[in-house]
Amino acid sequence: MTYVFWLIYVLAGWWAPWWSLLLTAGLVGGFSKTPKLMLRDGFAGGFLTWFLLCLLLDVQSDALVSSRLAKVMSLPGSWTMLLIVGLMAGAISLIASILGYWLKCCLQRSPVSS
């Protein structure tokens, strides 16, 4: 189920603002069945989409961006830079999906009055 959200994100991301990552992660959290799945999909989705897409783009320019940014941030090299960007995306995506899960819980527990 959550894979669909991530797939839509990768396709829509080219037009959507950058925070569509956090929106997608929130939805993933909201629709996750168990906290464990939420944590896994929230982190892995953000990490994999950013890491792989950045890698794909970076390879096309011979690692120009990753290597220059790595120098700016005093990191050892391209791979570290890409990994850190992936981990950052994973982390923020994880937080957003926790927030989504939290929101779902709030809404489920709240009494619905007619």
Place this chain on the structure above:
Amino acid sequence: MKLNPKNALALIPLILWVGLVWGLSRNWGVLPAIGPVFNPFSGLWQTPKNSRLQNREWSLSDLNKPVTVFWDEYRVPHILAENERDLAWAQGFVHASQRLFQMDLQARAGGARLSGLVGARTLSMDQFYIRLGLRHAVRQSLAMMMNDPVTKTQIEAYAEGVNAWIRTRTKATLPTEYRLMNVWPEPWSAQHAAEFFVLMSYRLSGRTFDVPLTWIQKKYGTAAARDLFPEFMPKEYEIPIYAGVRPKGLKPLAADKSTFVSDLEIEPTLLQPFVSNGSNNWAVGPKRSQTGVSLLANDTHLGFSMPGIWFEQQLLDPKTNVYGGGFAGAPGVMSGFTPGAAWAVTNGTTDVVDWYQIRFRDEEGLDYQTSTGWKAAQVEEEVIEVRGGDSQKLAVPWTDLGPLFHREKQKGLVVRWTLHEGSDAIAVFRDLNRAQSYQDCKIALSRFRFPIQNFICADSRNIGIQHAGLIPRRARGQGQFIMDAMEPNARWGSFLTSAEWPQIENPATQFVSSANQRPVEIDFPISMGSESENYYRGRRIWDELSRGTVVGFEDFVRLQTDVLNPLARAVLPDMVKLLSMRNLNDNERVIASQMAVWDYKDTIHSGESSVFSYWWTEFRKTIWADQLGESGKALWPRDERLELLVKRHNLPIHPDQRWIDDQNTPQTESLSDQVTASFKAALQALSEQFGPSMGKWSWGLVRTVNLPHVGRIPGFEVKVRAPGSKYSVNAMQSQHGPSWRMIVSMGPWPEAITSVQGASGGEPLSVDYDGGAEGWASGFYKQVLFIKGEQLQHLKQPGRYFWRLQPKGNP
């Protein structure tokens, strides 16, 4: 669904989510906004693709007629417009497309507004510039530029072109620097052009030794200060650019007899920018040129940066066809050629900054003493915007001489500088860019004001050189130290007229040359000051050109990239002789014998170059630091003065013994002791930094050339190895050197080769950013494509691109 406390709790994760988006959209200290900067879809990963040069059609409002920009395989733009207004407009558009951040930074620096972009870090620099009168100079220059209707049109059109480029940008396609800082570039205006020229003039005409020299004067007396910083050296150390020149009608002034010594307590901290800024230029006439027409060479030495300071371009409109080096930030070519004329520049090192001590009526007020009574200083109120902080106010009192730079109760220090007079340099370069003959070139330059340049003009048959700019009429000795504002003779009379400028036209030797050395000889009627560069490059160029042979492109390339170190050649044999061998160990003795047979060439493989450089640096320190203070906080005499000190070793009593002796030790040191001690210290330093074996001390490794990012963002610099040194014609230093080289043969149609540091693309994340750095460093030149407008359609080939700039609404 009613809002009750229970489902109101659902707002918490929502608010936190919004907070997360907000927090990741902004900068935190040096950390850029993670979301917009690093995401794969619109983040920096897209920049190499977005910044790649390609064929493009642009539809642009406020352009009058179509403009074509042809990018050749070296990424040099050739801009073809149908009128001069569109040409200026298109230059703004093209410059911004390649160099927006650099332009912004430079204009802000010149206008003392850098803190508005950078923040509190540059506040003291802005304040310093304001106290020196840079903002005042911008206002003066802008008023003059706006007063000339053609210049006004030009700089306004240029600004509109820059703004048109900024409008084509989105947050995702801004230059990387703006994205990392998370700011939008400010709109461009006519003022930016004036700010840029003021910055360049500050850098080039801001040499001023008066304040530190006054400190030396106070400590050791006027005679000693003048001996260390002579207006003229003994004849064998002089190779004046305008030897034997006596402008007609220029009357000598009586020598300055003032005995005034300032009693200000100001620190002798150096008040001078980039002392190493300099350049070489020379030309030979048709009789000495293999091409049968005049041949001209220029290499200008400015601070290195990425992108480089120079912007190579060709500009064409119905009245203009000019090729050469200009600057992103202003319209026009500053070192280049047209079909009929070429010109080349070197900085003229005539002193144009003087300091005066004034007296206030009381300790607080602004009434100051003049020969006609008390006068109130006019206050100029300045505001400095500070990014991420409160704006700062600065009130600068102006006297009739200039701004008050420093105050000690009733005593004040004011600075007078030709920069404050203002200049419409745009108009001068516009005329120069249209010059079709030697005479046109000279006429255009007659209006030039600052920074003083040695301009060589050439057409196919004529060559000439002139010291162009505002030259104060000053007596010998005047203006070397802080002067008394009440002394009527201390004030500048007037400026020389262009007919009175030192100049040479078609000399019998068939060559002219300059390299920032002293412009004139000792019997020149007025004083040009004592702040010229070392004469070594000038000497080498003069020696080579005065051989009288017929020369061509290859000879000029060889001379521009010449790495013979004339200082080493002059001084090293004596220094080796002065070494006290019994105080050296075996290894040091081996190196000493190797130094004795060195060919004096600063090649990248030379270990001797490194030894000499370290040795000379240590030696300078050994001689001067004990009495004149540590480097960077005080002033040390020029290298040629130290060479003279070494050369005097044969005299029975050394006249410089007071400087040779180390005042911090009880015993008396001899010259030999100091030469030996500095030699040992130099080898010690090299061993510690690069290992004990001299094989590891190659010049290319020891002295790396660093091309720092223009905004000093670490990681965006480029490092190269390059031959040459401060003393060789190839004046390569670690952060300064020949950033623009050009050799032109004026012909029926000019032919030229050029070499430029940091070619046009300034985007740090583009494939072109460091392109060409290695080639430039090793002395590679490219053949220039100097085209006629009608040729444009026939130039299509891979690696070349066309931009078609169409006025909106027109087909």
